[in-house]
Amino acid sequence: MTVTRGLEGVVATTSSISSIIDDTLTYVGYNIDDLADNASFEEVIYLLWHGRLPLAPELDELKKQLAENMALPKEVLEHFELYPIDKIHPMGALRTAVSLLGLHDEESDVMDEEANYRKAIRLQAKMPAIVTAFARIRKGLEPVAPRTDLSFAANFLYMLSGKEPEPIAIEAFNKALVLHADHELNASTFTARVCVATLSDVYSGVTAAIGALKGPLHGGANEAVMKMLTEIGTLENVEPAIRQKLENKEKIMGFGHRVYRQGDPRAKHLREMSAKLTELTGEPHWYQMSTQIEKIVTGEKKLPPNVDFYSASVYHSLGIDHDLFTPIFAVSRVSGWLAHILEQYSNNRLIRPRAEYTGPGMQKYVSIELRG
Numbered sequence: 001m002t003v004t005r006g007l008e009g010v011v012a013t014t015s016s017i018s019s020i021i022d023d024t025l026t027y028v029g030y031n032i033d034d035l036a037d038n039a040s041f042e043e044v045i046y047l048l049w050h051g052r053l054p055l056a057p058e059l060d061e062l063k064k065q066l067a068e069n070m071a072l073p074k075e076v077l078e079h080f081e082l083y084p085i086d087k088i089h090p091m092g093a094l095r096t097a098v099s100l101l102g103l104h105d106e107e108s109d110v111m112d113e114e115a116n117y118r119k120a121i122r123l124q125a126k127m128p129a130i131v132t133a134f135a136r137i138r139k140g141l142e143p144v145a146p147r148t149d150l151s152f153a154a155n156f157l158y159m160l161s162g163k164e165p166e167p168i169a170i171e172a173f174n175k176a177l178v179l180h181a182d183h184e185l186n187a188s189t190f191t192a193r194v195c196v197a198t199l200s201d202v203y204s205g206v207t208a209a210i211g212a213l214k215g216p217l218h219g220g221a222n223e224a225v226m227k228m229l230t231e232i233g234t235l236e237n238v239e240p241a242i243r244q245k246l247e248n249k250e251k252i253m254g255f256g257h258r259v260y261r262q263g264d265p266r267a268k269h270l271r272e273m274s275a276k277l278t279e280l281t282g283e284p285h286w287y288q289m290s291t292q293i294e295k296i297v298t299g300e301k302k303l304p305p306n307v308d309f310y311s312a313s314v315y316h317s318l319g320i321d322h323d324l325f326t327p328i329f330a331v332s333r334v335s336g337w338l339a340h341i342l343e344q345y346s347n348n349r350l351i352r353p354r355a356e357y358t359g360p361g362m363q364k365y366v367s368i369e370l371r372g
């Protein structure tokens with residue numbers, strides 16, 4: 001047996017959803033730069049789920065279905081009262097709420113193609129309501145009901161703050177959702193595919209994926225970036241703090257990537273947004289500190305920033321609590337998870353690799369009184 005640590009470079013499936021070839025990311029053949037500059041998140045959802053861009057009536061229909069399915073069942077809203085909401089991480093709450101949603105979906109275990117598509121719509125639509133309701137309830141505020149006249153991006157910001165968002169905030173948030181939607185066989189998407197390849201249900205696949213995204217080596221890195229920026233605090237502190245971290249062999253959050261070598265094509269869009277938004281909020285130091293960190297880390301370690309690095313200062317500038325950054329990643333990435341789940345069902349085979357055993361050789365069972 002040859003063991004490839006972390007499955008690096010192992011091709012585990014075929015997929016027609018997204019590809020990373022020579023550091024270029026495409027969704028169904030469309031370059032991410034093109035989509036980031038032009039597409040609405042709803043169009044991207046359609047693209048990932050149907051393998052083509054929608055015609056106008058198809059997009060209208062998807063928007064209508066999403067809008068109709070955004071509100072949460074009362075059982076899910078009420079469950080936030082069951083735990084000390086101000087002490088838990090919102091990714092834990094999201095993971096539990098999605099699992100609970102499955103219990104209140106009569107079609108949860110219906111395994112035909114159409115039922116699975118309907119569940120995909122319901123889950124995609126309800127993720128923003130879960131994250132924003134959690135964020136408000138823990139501050140003693142009432143959840144805000146979604147509005148059918150707002151886009152997906154605008155609705156998220158509206159449900160979070162209770163105020164109609166500015167056009168620039170909607171544009172930035174839509175772009176962030178487009179950039180995070182899918183990414184080939186990343187850890188959380190692989191998790192979702194492994195789960196549903198046992199012919200388990202859609203809710204189980206997404207619940208498992210949320211668990212995988214939560215970790216700081218994956219989606220949890222965006223929150224960790226903001227923590228690092230906050231701890232460093234000022235532009236003057238950047239140089240000594242980062243050099244110290246590198247000397248201590250600490251990982252600098254938001255840098256490096258398993259697949260990209262020259263750089264993550266999504267980072268430049270987020271860098272640009274970070275420059276614009278931090279200027280507008282009167283906090284340009286977050287952007288200046290970030291570019292300074294990038295200069296040192298790329299210079300010293302040849303490691304370029306990934307999608308999580310500049311998204312931190314972008315979300316901060318939109319007034320979003322730092323521990324909601326990873327749940328927002330999930331609000332976008334669930335579109336990719338669902339596309340992969342539907343693709344997995346359509347051509348399923350159990351995913352079950354092998355492990356090379358490195359434990360002790362054959363041993364004889366000794367009864368407990370004779371051990372020691």
Ligand SMILES: CC(=O)SCCNC(=O)CCNC(=O)[C@H](O)C(C)(C)COP(=O)(O)OP(=O)(O)OC[C@H]1O[C@@H](n2cnc3c(N)ncnc32)[C@H](O)[C@@H]1OP(=O)(O)O
Pocket residue numbers: 006216217218219221250251252253254255256257258259301303306307308
């Ligand atoms: C959406 C996303 O999931 S994007 C990734 C988000 N995660 C992060 O930003 C966390 C920081 N980055 C990392 O931990 C890694 O770069 C990962 C997890 C993204 C990729 O990891 P891998 O491909 O497994 O690379 P691995 O962790 O083995 O690193 C290889 C070498 O580069 C170094 N390295 C990798 N990333 C970093 C980093 N961010 N800072 C400092 N050194 C790093 C490692 O220390 C290691 O050095 P060594 O060979 O001297 O021991």
Ligand SMILES: O=C([O-])CC(=O)C(=O)O
Pocket residue numbers: 182183185186187218258259306307
């Ligand atoms: O692909 C990966 O390994 C991680 C990543 O960038 C993503 O999930 O967007």
